[in-house]
Amino acid sequence: MTGDVPDTRAPRAASSRLEVLRKRSDFLAAARAKRSSQSGLLLQARNRGDQDPLRVGYTCSKKIGNAVTRNRAKRRLREVARAVLPDMGHDGWDYVLIGRPRVTVERPFSDLLDDLRRALRQIHK
RNA sequence: GCGGAGGGCUGGAUGGCUGCGUCCGUGUUUUGCACCUAAGAUGCGGGGGUGUGGCUUUCAUCGCUUUUUGAAAAAGCGACUGUCGCCACCCGCCCAUGUUUUGCUUGCAAAACACGGGCGAGGAAAGUCCGGACUCCACAGAACGACGGUGCCGGGUAACGCCCGGGCGGAGCAAUCCGACGGAAAGCGCCACAGAGAUCAGACCGCCUCCCUCGGGAGGUAAGGGUGAAACGGUGCGGUAAGAGCGCACCGCGGGACGGGCAACCGGACCGGCAUGGCAAGCCCCACCGGGAGCAAUGCCAAAUAGGAACCGCGCGGAGGUUCGCCUCCGGGGAUGUUUUGGCCCCAGCAGGUUCGGGUUGGCAGCUAGAGGUCGCCUGGCAACAGGCGUCCGAGAGGAAUGGUCAUCCAGAGGGGGCGACCCCUUGGACAGAAUCCGGCUUACAGGCCCUCCGCGCAC
Numbered sequence: 067m068t069g070d071v072p073d074t075r076a077p078r079a080a081s082s083r084l085e086v087l088r089k090r091s092d093f094l095a096a097a098r099a100k101r102s103s104q105s106g107l108l109l110q111a112r113n114r115g116d117q118d119p120l121r122v123g124y125t126c127s128k129k130i131g132n133a134v135t136r137n138r139a140k141r142r143l144r145e146v147a148r149a150v151l152p153d154m155g156h157d158g159w160d161y162v163l164i165g166r167p168r169v170t171v172e173r174p175f176s177d178l179l180d181d182l183r184r185a186l187r188q189i190h191k
Numbered sequence: 192g193c194g195g196a197g198g199g200c201u202g203g204a205u206g207g208c209u210g211c212g213u214c215c216g217u218g219u220u221u222u223g224c225a226c227c228u229a230a231g232a233u234g235c236g237g238g239g240g241u242g243u244g245g246c247u248u249u250c251a252u253c254g255c256u257u258u259u260u261g262a263a264a265a266a267g268c269g270a271c272u273g274u275c276g277c278c279a280c281c282c283g284c285c286c287a288u289g290u291u292u293u294g295c296u297u298g299c300a301a302a303a304c305a306c307g308g309g310c311g312a313g314g315a316a317a318g319u320c321c322g323g324a325c326u327c328c329a330c331a332g333a334a335c336g337a338c339g340g341u342g343c344c345g346g347g348u349a350a351c352g353c354c355c356g357g358g359c360g361g362a363g364c365a366a367u368c369c370g371a372c373g374g375a376a377a378g379c380g381c382c383a384c385a386g387a388g389a390u391c392a393g394a395c396c397g398c399c400u401c402c403c404u405c406g407g408g409a410g411g412u413a414a415g416g417g418u419g420a421a422a423c424g425g426u427g428c429g430g431u432a433a434g435a436g437c438g439c440a441c442c443g444c445g446g447g448a449c450g451g452g453c454a455a456c457c458g459g460a461c462c463g464g465c466a467u468g469g470c471a472a473g474c475c476c477c478a479c480c481g482g483g484a485g486c487a488a489u490g491c492c493a494a495a496u497a498g499g500a501a502c503c504g505c506g507c508g509g510a511g512g513u514u515c516g517c518c519u520c521c522g523g524g525g526a527u528g529u530u531u532u533g534g535c536c537c538c539a540g541c542a543g544g545u546u547c548g549g550g551u552u553g554g555c556a557g558c559u560a561g562a563g564g565u566c567g568c569c570u571g572g573c574a575a576c577a578g579g580c581g582u583c584c585g586a587g588a589g590g591a592a593u594g595g596u597c598a599u600c601c602a603g604a605g606g607g608g609g610c611g612a613c614c615c616c617u618u619g620g621a622c623a624g625a626a627u628c629c630g631g632c633u634u635a636c637a638g639g640c641c642c643u644c645c646g647c648g649c650a651c
Contacts (some may be wrong), residue, residue: 133623175596
């Protein structure tokens with residue numbers, strides 16, 4: 067596994083780092099913009115109007131469950147974002163992924179991926 | 192074997208693909224700083240050079256005039272060319288030095304990225320209920336008061352409301368478990384309903400005596416009935432009109448010499464016929480403990496802006512001294528209630544000058560090695576625990592990492608096949624996520640493993 071395919075791995079690694087939203091005001095701004103509701107998650111997105119790299123935020127409120135459940139939901143959302151956004155996300159946008167009670171944790175992972183893809187197509191249309 | 196009691200441990204495993212946080216190393220890039228060195232720009236000083244301008248002067252040159260003239264020559268005036276000197280400005284120059292820009296060398300630091308390596312959730316990380324460490328409110332102490340807490344006794348501990356041992360009361364055949372377990376003759380208050388009567392109490396029924404127009408009335412009586420959580424303590428005998436601690440015996444209760452124990456408490460000669468129940472989780476009394484706020488504490492740095500503080504200056508509660516820095520005494524004021532001791536700080540004002548910082552945002556520190564834990568042995572102790580030696584372990588984030596996904600296996604559950612060992616299929620792993628750090632308590636928890644003890648049954 068050490069040196070087989072260095073050429074295919076390098077570009078992926080460079081693009082896999084997603085910038086994370088940290089300020090409350092960014093979350094509030096995204097919440098006022100477009101949104102798309104899917105069965106596994108809720109997506110909010112805002113076009114900032116510049117050409118800086120896209121940014122992602124995650125929200126799992128206490129409605130999701132206790133701390134363990136909230137963490138797991140957030141981790142699955144992070145993983146979904148890592149798989150989908152480098153290809154389908156647009157630069158200059160902020161995306162906020164919001165977990166849903168029970169579903170975000172229990173839904174099959176492939177379905178969750180489809181949910182995000184569908185939501186992105188809806189918002190970019 | 193069945194049933195039970197107490198305690199401890201564990202909290203799925205392996206692998207593939209792919210991620211995250213932190214620390215270390217290597218490399219690349221960028222930035223900053225320092226150094227080496229080169230070039231450029233520029234400042235100052237010295238030297239040098241010459242260009243321009245001005246002035247002066249000498250000489251040369253030219254022109255004109257005059258004189259002598261054949262020419263030449265001389266004198267004067269002018270031109271401004273060259274030259275000498277001085278002054279000003281200037282410089283593709285040299286030397287020394289400073290500033291600065293760019294490049295380069297090396298080193299250091301930071302950031303980003305890549306690669307490699309180490310480490311990376313719990314027994315409860317939880318609830319935030321107690322006790323501390325630490326920080327700030329300058330600090331330390333005493334008495335009283337208020338408020339809050341603790342509450343059998345002794346020990347352990349940094350401390351505790353925790354732990355250990357003991358006592359007392361209760362539950363259980365037992366192992367063992369449970370207990371807000373100080374004081375009710377210090378005082379106040381409350382004790383519903385029922386009942387005739389509820390603590391300086393009481394006669395409804397009954398019993399006994401007397402009276403009487405046989406219905407009843409007067410008196411005695413707490414043995415019996417009834418009420419109630421509780422009714423002048425219980426049983427027996429004597430006694431009596433019937434009864435009653437009225438008398439006696441035993442039990443209970445109260446007091447109690449004395450003995451045992453560090454103590455809680457235990458035993459108890461003897462005395463008292465026995466007047467005095469519960470609630471302190473109502474107030475209260477007694478003993479002991481406790482200042483408040485908290486890591487969003489607190490400290491530092493950098494930005495950008497309304498405007499505060501300190502020092503200097505004028506001036507400065509009183510007196511004295513003075514080396515003019517300040518010191519001593521007295522007076523007033525300052526902090527969480529009052530008083531008090533030590534100690535500290537401050538003693539009108541502002542028209543000025545200098546310096547510094549508060550709120551906000553961002554960053555750094557605090558930040559993890561500590562009353563540290565694991566395991567083993569030794570010493571003291573019934574034990575909690577303490578001491579010693581060895582051993583191994585040590586997350587440190589900050590919209591918050593410690594994961595996502597897939598496969599196989601292993602527990603467990605259900606179904607089917609088989610006499611059985613076993614095989615096949617399905618299902619399937621609890622409670623729960625560090626946030627400054629420790630000691631406890633409480634609460635949640637699928638399943639599994641181990642140890643000790645008790646009762647019953649069987650065998651011997």
